[in-house]
Amino acid sequence: xxxxxxxxxxxxxxxxxxxxxxxxxxxxxxxxxxxxxxxxxxxxxxxxxxxxxxxxxxxxxxxxxxxxxxxxxxxxxxxxxxxxxxxxxxxxxxxxxxxxxxxxxxxxxxxxxxxxxxxxxxxxxxxxxxxxxxxxxxxxxxxxxxxxxxxxxxxxxxxxxxxxxxxxxxxxxxxxxxxxxxxxxxxxxxxxxxxxxxxxxxxxxxxxxxxxxxxxxxxxxxxxxxxxxxxxxxxxxxxxxxxxxxxxxxxxxxxxxxxxxxxxxxxxxxxxxxxxxxxxxxxxxxxxxxxxxxxxxxxxxxxxxxxxxxxxxxxxxxxxxxxxxxxxxxxxxxxxxxxxxxxxxxxxxxxxxxxxxxxxxxxxxxxxxxxxxxxxxxxxxxxxxxxxxxxxxxxxxxxxxxxxxxxxxxxxxxxxxxxxxxxxxxxxxxxxxxxxxxxxxxxxxxxxxxxxxxxxxxxxxxxxxxxxxxxxxxxxxxxxxxxxxxxxxxxxxxxxxxxxxxxxxxxxxxxxxxxxxxxxxxxxxxxxxxxxxxxxxxxxxxxxxxxxxxxxxxxxxxxxxxxxxxxxxxxxxxxxxxxxxxxxxxxxxxxxxxxxxxxxxxxxxxxxxxxxxxxxxxxxxxxxxxxxxxxxxxxxxxxxxxxxxxxxxxxxxxxxxxx
Numbered sequence: 001x002x003x004x005x006x007x008x009x010x011x012x013x014x015x016x017x018x019x020x021x022x023x024x025x026x027x028x029x030x031x032x033x034x035x036x037x038x039x040x041x042x043x044x045x046x047x048x049x050x051x052x053x054x055x056x057x058x059x060x061x062x063x064x065x066x067x068x069x070x071x072x073x074x075x076x077x078x079x080x081x082x083x084x085x086x087x088x089x090x091x092x093x094x095x096x097x098x099x100x101x102x103x104x105x106x107x108x109x110x111x112x113x114x115x116x117x118x119x120x121x122x123x124x125x126x127x128x129x130x131x132x133x134x135x136x137x138x139x140x141x142x143x144x145x146x147x148x149x150x151x152x153x154x155x156x157x158x159x160x161x162x163x164x165x166x167x168x169x170x171x172x173x174x175x176x177x178x179x180x181x182x183x184x185x186x187x188x189x190x191x192x193x194x195x196x197x198x199x200x201x202x203x204x205x206x207x208x209x210x211x212x213x214x215x216x217x218x219x220x221x222x223x224x225x226x227x228x229x230x231x232x233x234x235x236x237x238x239x240x241x242x243x244x245x246x247x248x249x250x251x252x253x254x255x256x257x258x259x260x261x262x263x264x265x266x267x268x269x270x271x272x273x274x275x276x277x278x279x280x281x282x283x284x285x286x287x288x289x290x291x292x293x294x295x296x297x298x299x300x301x302x303x304x305x306x307x308x309x310x311x312x313x314x315x316x317x318x319x320x321x322x323x324x325x326x327x328x329x330x331x332x333x334x335x336x337x338x339x340x341x342x343x344x345x346x347x348x349x350x351x352x353x354x355x356x357x358x359x360x361x362x363x364x365x366x367x368x369x370x371x372x373x374x375x376x377x378x379x380x381x382x383x384x385x386x387x388x389x390x391x392x393x394x395x396x397x398x399x400x401x402x403x404x405x406x407x408x409x410x411x412x413x414x415x416x417x418x419x420x421x422x423x424x425x426x427x428x429x430x431x432x433x434x435x436x437x438x439x440x441x442x443x444x445x446x447x448x449x450x451x452x453x454x455x456x457x458x459x460x461x462x463x464x465x466x467x468x469x470x471x472x473x474x475x476x477x478x479x480x481x482x483x484x485x486x487x488x489x490x491x492x493x494x495x496x497x498x499x500x501x502x503x504x505x506x507x508x509x510x511x512x513x514x515x516x517x518x519x520x521x522x523x524x525x526x527x528x529x530x531x532x533x534x535x536x537x538x539x540x541x542x543x544x545x546x547x548x549x550x551x552x553x554x555x556x557x558x559x560x561x562x563x564x565x566x567x568x569x570x571x572x573x574x575x576x577x578x579x580x581x582x583x584x585x586x587x588x589x590x591x592x593x594x595x596x597x598x599x600x601x602x603x604x605x606x607x608x609x610x611x612x613x614x615x616x617x618x619x620x621x622x623x624x625x626x627x628x629x630x631x632x633x634x635x636x637x638x639x640x641x642x643x644x645x646x647x648x649x650x651x652x653x654x655x656x657x658x659x
Contacts, residue, residue: 005182015413016405016420017189023424025117042107044100045209055414056093057477064484066493070262076102079255099337125217126174170400185427188403194382201353228385233307235349235378242341244371250279279333307380310461351378386453392426411461442594519545600634621646
């Protein structure tokens with residue numbers, strides 16, 4: 001049976017799929033989202049939290065563009081904390097424990113109530129494409145068939161430039177029952193379900209996470225289309241019954257007294273509520289001995305797992321074997337929700353056999369009588385190499401096919417959501433005949449994430465970290481709205497009301513910074529006593545308020561008593577004023593670096609360039625450039641195997657009119 005055509009089909013309703021589908025539908029495109037289970041939309045199969053170091057940045061950026069993840073975790077969190085508060089603002093980040101069932105149910109409700117968005121529980125097994133190059137050639141050349149030879153030659157050149165990447169285009173998908181759903185664009189958001197299997201010890205179950213069915217057949221369809229498919233692995237720890245845990249020997253981890261929301265639309269609202277506690281304990285020498293004595297029974301080490309695992313979120317076996325000098329590792333005990341006794345054992349994911357898991361967990365203080373509700377397991381799955389994608393997340397060789405999330409080799413809910421909203425936006429913009437949204441490395445962590453994936457690829461599941469961002473002082477989580485609201489509003493996802501608030505915020509910050517440059521503070525006894533109490537050097541002949549704010553021990557807020565003409569300022573605006581003044585020198589330096597970066601990004605490389613004609617390029621550089629086909633000199637310079645000398649040769653070639 002052939003169903004009616006949709007503008008966009010999204011395959012998968014995880015965190016990438018939800019953002020992609022919502023973005024597309026909210027931009028006015030008829031959107032159909034497929035899921036293996038409507039009861040598990042936006043499921044959290046691993047850790048029951050959103051955010052964390054650098055990941056919180058991504059969530060706030062998704063929100064600033066008009067996405068849903070930040071709003072949904074604000075509705076459903078059971079604990080919220082701002083991490084790294086003792087460090088600078090560049091690395092501070094929100095992290096919230098979710099009630100995972102509530103998070104899923106609430107996101108499902110959002111999807112169900114979105115106009116133009118249809119949910120379908122079914123399995124997609126094939127992506128359908130058609131050859132479009134012949135049609136394009138005929139249509140374009142027919143309009144110049146009566147003209148001179150030179151005009152025809154130029155028309156052919158234009159066709160090559162435009163269609164060099166798009167010889168095929170999406171026509172729809174086929175489901176397991178043989179039904180065909182036509183579409184103008186398809187977004188692949190399959191997560192870890194492609195040919196997945198869950199493994200612990202000798203047990204290997206062909207399934208998705210948490211016992212859900214896996215996707216069979218779609219991997220083969222991707223290979224048939226010529227996409228590079230590879231095998232990755234991730235894992236999850238055991239869930240343990242709360243009643244079997246002795247919390248008295250653990251360190252309690254409480255949420256923040258005053259909650260900072262993820263979504264900027266909730267800034268200023270009272271987010272405080274009763275919160276659940278998390279708990280901290282540690283592995284020990286006995287734990288490590290149990291693991292080492294049984295390492296030959298771990299599928300990770302005996303060859304039964306073929307997929308490549310994550311470097312920065314390793315299993316407990318990896319931690320013990322790779323960091324033999326460590327006497328202990330942190331273990332966080334986290335609730336999965338308000339209405340369940342299951343506790344998540346963060347930091348101890350494993351693929352060891354069940355009997356070893358019991359011994360291992362019970363060696364940890366507080367878990368001596370642990371009762372396992374769900375075993376820890378590793379999961380292997382297929383994904384694509386994102387080198388085959390453009391920065392828009394569209395496939396280079398198939399027009400209208402986009403991919404986002406763990407299907408691209410990344411890990412984490414937040415990385416998935418970030419890619420999902422970009423893929424959804426760009427699929428919609430393309431069908432609407434508008435320019436794509438491409439965030440670069442100086443715009444957002446989202447830009448860093450996507451550029452890393454499509455330029456550098458990743459040999460293991462990719463995890464976002466603050467250290468990956470060259471301009472992280474500019475890309476703070478607290479100013480994501482100021483950085484990205486223009487994009488969100490122009491695209492059409494950010495409401496006029498929210499955008500108006502961001503414009504007011506920008507204006508208030510700028511005017512207040514200029515004002516404090518003119519405010520004098522006297523050298524009175526009151527001022528001197530105040531400064532001395534804070535171990536700050538007194539001012540002999542008075543000072544400018546702007547200069548005092550720059551002192552590490554002082555701040556815009558602390559100096560309010562000596563600024564009688566100060567206007568009423570919201571806390572979030574006051575925080576921005578303080579940061580902009582204190583870090584002015586560093587911010588100015590990074591803005592200069594960004595200007596240099598932009599120059600290389602703006603030097604575009606013609607899509608039809610023949611690298612075999614570029615003289616003096618090294619063989620490796622030539623191969624990498626032909627494979628990745630960078631869009632700009634800046635992107636070319638970040639490709640592994642392309643040296644600065646190769647970039648200079650390319651610049652000279654293009655400068656001489658090479659194409």
